[in-house]
Amino acid sequence: MPLYVYYGGYGFYGYPLWEWILLIASLVIAVAAQINVSATFSRYQKESNASGLTGAMAARQILDANGLQHVPIEMVEGKLSDHYDPRANVIRLSREVYFSNSVAAVGVAAHETGHAIQYQVGYTPIKIRAAIIPATRIGSALAFPLVILGVIFSAFSFLVPLGILLFTAVVLFQLVTLPVEFNASSRALKVLRERQMLSPQELKGAGKVLHAAAMTYVAALITAIFNLLRLLAIASRNRN
Numbered sequence: 001m002p003l004y005v006y007y008g009g010y011g012f013y014g015y016p017l018w019e020w021i022l023l024i025a026s027l028v029i030a031v032a033a034q035i036n037v038s039a040t041f042s043r044y045q046k047e048s049n050a051s052g053l054t055g056a057m058a059a060r061q062i063l064d065a066n067g068l069q070h071v072p073i074e075m076v077e078g079k080l081s082d083h084y085d086p087r088a089n090v091i092r093l094s095r096e097v098y099f100s101n102s103v104a105a106v107g108v109a110a111h112e113t114g115h116a117i118q119y120q121v122g123y124t125p126i127k128i129r130a131a132i133i134p135a136t137r138i139g140s141a142l143a144f145p146l147v148i149l150g151v152i153f154s155a156f157s158f159l160v161p162l163g164i165l166l167f168t169a170v171v172l173f174q175l176v177t178l179p180v181e182f183n184a185s186s187r188a189l190k191v192l193r194e195r196q197m198l199s200p201q202e203l204k205g206a207g208k209v210l211h212a213a214a215m216t217y218v219a220a221l222i223t224a225i226f227n228l229l230r231l232l233a234i235a236s237r238n239r240n
């Protein structure tokens, strides 16, 4: 029996209603998470921290204190484009974070040092994440074309489970991203508190910025799970 029968029958344009509801829900969640992180960042970007540290200065201090003097900090264009690049072993901070002495900038910069430290100490979830990146790239690009090809041409029906397997890697990747991101943020807040780089009041603001950023990864996981359900539904319709 096809999956969609259990979820309320047909909806619009031949798609079952439950698929539409999940699609709209995941879009709303993703957009809300993006708006929230932008708004929270802007709010605490207006608050300068009392110690006058810029994002770049804060990141340098934390890296040096962890024996990571060899990890450079570069500036990168784009809004909220801050990241740690494990292959080049470099932290790249957006212009707004690099030069700003705001509470938000120091929070984001400290978060990125958290990723560099995760690599240094061999934090398990980040190793799993790195290991499944190739499958994730293939999965997000090819899973839907493979499954659809397998559904249309019965000679290629073996592509259906292959596509689903590849997309499962995407879901796993988004899932294991959550401990990586939450752990980088808790490392950041801990070091900012211990080294007194931010005051207790400022720490609350930085925490809100990092929490809002983490919610975008939760939204990405929800979207990935929804897409996996859609793939399973396509495969299930094919069998009937």
Ligand SMILES: [Zn+2]
Pocket (backbone or CB within 6 Å): 111, 112, 115, 181, 184
């Ligand atoms: Zn991160």
